[in-house]
Amino acid sequence: MANRITIDPITRIEGHLRIDCEVDGGKVTKAWASGQMWRGVEQILLGRDPRDAWAITQRICGVCTTVHAIVSVRAVENALKMEIPLNAQLIRNIIISAHAIHDHIVHFYHLSALDWVDVVSALKADPKKTAALAESLSTWKLNGPHEMKAVQDRLKNYVQTGQLGIFTNGYWGHPAMKLSPEVNLLAVAHYLQALDVQRRANKIVAILGSKTPHIQNVAVGGVANPIATDSQSVLGVEKLLAIKGYIDELADFVNNVYLVDVGAIGAFYADWTAIGKGVTNYLSVPDLPLDTKGTKFAMPGGYIQNGNLAGYKPIKSFDDAYFHQGVHESAKHAWYEGKKPLHPYKGETVPEYTDFQDDGKYSWVKSPTFYGEPAQVGPLSWVLAWAAAKYEPGMRHLNRLIGIVESVAKTKIPLDALHSTIGRHAARSVVCATMVDNLQQQWQLLVDNIGSGDTKTFNRPEFPKGEVSGVGFHQAPRGVLSHWVVIKNGIIKNYQAVVPTTWNAAPRNANDVAGPYEASLIGTPVADPEKPLEVLRTVHSFDPCLACAVHVVDKENTETVKVQTRL
Amino acid sequence: MRVVILGIGNLLLSDESVGVRALEALRDGHDVPPGVSLIDGGTSGMEFLEDLEGVDLLIVLDAIRANRVPGTFIRLAGAEVPVFFRTKLSPHQIGLSDVLASLELLGRAPREVVVLGVEPLTFETGMQLSAPVAARVPDLVNAAVRELDAHGIRLDPRVMPVANLA
Numbered sequence: 001m002a003n004r005i006t007i008d009p010i011t012r013i014e015g016h017l018r019i020d021c022e023v024d025g026g027k028v029t030k031a032w033a034s035g036q037m038w039r040g041v042e043q044i045l046l047g048r049d050p051r052d053a054w055a056i057t058q059r060i061c062g063v064c065t066t067v068h069a070i071v072s073v074r075a076v077e078n079a080l081k082m083e084i085p086l087n088a089q090l091i092r093n094i095i096i097s098a099h100a101i102h103d104h105i106v107h108f109y110h111l112s113a114l115d116w117v118d119v120v121s122a123l124k125a126d127p128k129k130t131a132a133l134a135e136s137l138s139t140w141k142l143n144g145p146h147e148m149k150a151v152q153d154r155l156k157n158y159v160q161t162g163q164l165g166i167f168t169n170g171y172w173g174h175p176a177m178k179l180s181p182e183v184n185l186l187a188v189a190h191y192l193q194a195l196d197v198q199r200r201a202n203k204i205v206a207i208l209g210s211k212t213p214h215i216q217n218v219a220v221g222g223v224a225n226p227i228a229t230d231s232q233s234v235l236g237v238e239k240l241l242a243i244k245g246y247i248d249e250l251a252d253f254v255n256n257v258y259l260v261d262v263g264a265i266g267a268f269y270a271d272w273t274a275i276g277k278g279v280t281n282y283l284s285v286p287d288l289p290l291d292t293k294g295t296k297f298a299m300p301g302g303y304i305q306n307g308n309l310a311g312y313k314p315i316k317s318f319d320d321a322y323f324h325q326g327v328h329e330s331a332k333h334a335w336y337e338g339k340k341p342l343h344p345y346k347g348e349t350v351p352e353y354t355d356f357q358d359d360g361k362y363s364w365v366k367s368p369t370f371y372g373e374p375a376q377v378g379p380l381s382w383v384l385a386w387a388a389a390k391y392e393p394g395m396r397h398l399n400r401l402i403g404i405v406e407s408v409a410k411t412k413i414p415l416d417a418l419h420s421t422i423g424r425h426a427a428r429s430v431v432c433a434t435m436v437d438n439l440q441q442q443w444q445l446l447v448d449n450i451g452s453g454d455t456k457t458f459n460r461p462e463f464p465k466g467e468v469s470g471v472g473f474h475q476a477p478r479g480v481l482s483h484w485v486v487i488k489n490g491i492i493k494n495y496q497a498v499v500p501t502t503w504n505a506a507p508r509n510a511n512d513v514a515g516p517y518e519a520s521l522i523g524t525p526v527a528d529p530e531k532p533l534e535v536l537r538t539v540h541s542f543d544p545c546l547a548c549a550v551h552v553v554d555k556e557n558t559e560t561v562k563v564q565t566r567l
Numbered sequence: 568m569r570v571v572i573l574g575i576g577n578l579l580l581s582d583e584s585v586g587v588r589a590l591e592a593l594r595d596g597h598d599v600p601p602g603v604s605l606i607d608g609g610t611s612g613m614e615f616l617e618d619l620e621g622v623d624l625l626i627v628l629d630a631i632r633a634n635r636v637p638g639t640f641i642r643l644a645g646a647e648v649p650v651f652f653r654t655k656l657s658p659h660q661i662g663l664s665d666v667l668a669s670l671e672l673l674g675r676a677p678r679e680v681v682v683l684g685v686e687p688l689t690f691e692t693g694m695q696l697s698a699p700v701a702a703r704v705p706d707l708v709n710a711a712v713r714e715l716d717a718h719g720i721r722l723d724p725r726v727m728p729v730a731n732l733a
Contacts (some may be wrong), residue, residue, distance in 0.1 A: 041579050041692065041693065044579060044692065044693065044694060056578075056694075059577060059578045059579050059609060059610075062580065065609060065611065102613075106613050110613065110665070110669070154672070154674070158672055192672070192673065194618065195669055195673060197617060198616075199612060199617045202613075202614055202617070212612035213609055213615065214607060214609055388615040425628065435571070463709075
């Protein structure tokens with residue numbers, strides 16, 4: 001008998017999702033991804049000064065404030081064909097990298113690890129064996145038996161208070177949980193250590209961005225950080241050295257803990273390399289611009305169709321016509337008016353709400369396509385582009401990760417294994433480690449540029465009479481983010497944000513082809529429809545970072561179970 | 568004594584933003600003494616873990632759905648606070664409750680938490696508060712000031728420079 005599982009939103013940050021699955025014979029046979037929130041932010045921007053847009057767009061999402069601020073100023077600068085000072089690029093790059101590292105660490109340890117790690121099982125672990133295992137994998141300083149014992153004691157006390165808190169909604173003892181008590185304890189120890197480490201990344205953003213969670217320092221035309229090497233109140237030697245210290249701490253953790261944990265845990269769940277593939281068109285963009293025009297980038301990106309790396313097409317600059325012309329959005333299955341897919345400059349946001357119709361409209365998320373086809377975005381898309389582009393800094397970390405998996409699993413792991421649920425986690429850790437290296441480099445470039453006597457951080461924007469349009473893109477932690485702006489006489493005439501979750505959580509498109517979440521869920525095994533852990537694993541692997549409620553409904557649409565969980 | 572006043576809410580969803588608006592009014596209208604931090608939390612979570620770590624008093628300003636008349640002032644303290652975070656009174660409870668639970672696990676949770684809020688009328692897209700909720704912002708500010716007063720911390724109204732009155 002087929003069961004229907006519904007994962008529903010409970011908070012109101014933009015982009016919240018509902019996932020519906022039909023389960024038959026223990027596997028998902030049909031899936032729908034539905035955005036449950038009306039996207040009206042674009043309407044707020046109409047008629048405003050383009051220089052103010054970034055401060056408003058960084059409120060779109062609670063988790064990705066920084067990325068919307070950055071990409072908004074990039075869009076306006078692109079429309080004005082502006083160059084921005086090199087210092088401004090580098091300062092933005094450091095903020096972007098630190099934010100991404102923060103996001104990836106928090107996603108793995110605090111938002112998704114508990115799908116794979118059984119916290120309660122960790123209580124049964126032998127701390128000495130845990131330490132021995134950890135020390136065989138990595139030289140990290142906090143892997144010793146005393147540390148593991150202390151973590152286990154802390155966990156015992158916490159569980160004994162009866163308030164499991166963050167751990168309340170876990171599927172402890174679920175048959176799909178496969179780690180030994182020792183590996184579970186190791187993961188819990190690193191969960192706690194990650195709570196400490198993530199703030200180093202946050203401090204970098206705070207020093208340069210003036211504060212977090214909402215940065216204050218970006219501006220159309222550059223950044224508002226005055227630079228002087230001999231003053232403490234502005235960006236000078238002291239602050240730069242503090243940032244360097246934080247970068248080094250992040251590098252230690254990401255290389256010796258995060259990447260290693262993903263490899264080890266991935267090895268125990270090797271069967272998940274065959275689950276969750278879905279859409280194999282992969283879109284990414286280059287990022288960390290190295291010049292004032294945005295034509296040279298530290299990290300490459302581009303498009304891969306049907307998983308064919310040999311056919312990789314690079315995206316080369318902020319002005320790249322191949323990217324600008326390729327993006328359209330369809331509202332055929334979304335609660336908006338409009339029959340034909342539209343380019344974002346022509347995008348409309350006129351609501352047309354119906355009920356949830358399986359074969360009709362069922363989402364507030366439009367369906368973006370790249371040259372007419374759905375595309376998966378995120379760290380996996382980026383890593384595959386790097387493989388195609390032979391980007392050595394990224395390949396080094398990928399090969400290291402694969403080496404760890406192979407040594408623990410004692411089997412060969414082909415590159416194709418990345419097209420999977422566990423592959424998305426693997427790719428995220430590779431991106432994070434590669435970002436750390438790039439963060440080091442961006443810091444050095446900034447120090448060198450300031451050392452050469454360049455202290456410029458801002459070029460004043462000038463708005464022409466008449467109409468101009470531009471796009472800003474960014475390889476955000478969750479994938480390609482783009483803002484599209486049309487400016488008339490210095491005022492915003494149209495504004496569209498095509499966000500990573502829109503690409504991945506897209507409903508069926510104009511040709512009724514399923515989006516990445518939907519496609520990836522087909523065939524996912526579900527051992528117990530009342531505890532759809534496996535569905536959550538695949539959805540979480542995309543990093544939607546949302547809160548959800550799971551409802552399980554049988555074929556006759558009678559609700560049988562209502563479980564709240566974290567998405 | 569370390570105190571954090573945290574305004575949370577989405578500025579793009581009308582009454583959802585009342586906590587942030589009250590925080591701004593508090594900051595603009597008062598001289599804030601050392602030891603008291605005002606944070607515009609937006610809809611974030613982990614980013615303010617460090618700010619909340621080991622504080623003596625955390626005052627949260629937020630929209631609170633409690634089935635009251637829109638614009639009703641609501642204060643939650645003591646045993647009501649965990650209930651606030653367990654049930655879905657606030658749209659942000661996931662992010663903030665995760666942060667507080669994480670701090671508890673680390674043994675560094677705030678010693679006292681008070682939640683001050685207003686029953687919202689609407690969460691429509693828009694940057695304006697509805698009239699009944701906007702009218703309560705001064706009450707929310709005063710409630711925060713009284714809360715500090717009860718802990719022996721005085722917040723003086725800021726004397727506006729003459730130039731600004733012209």
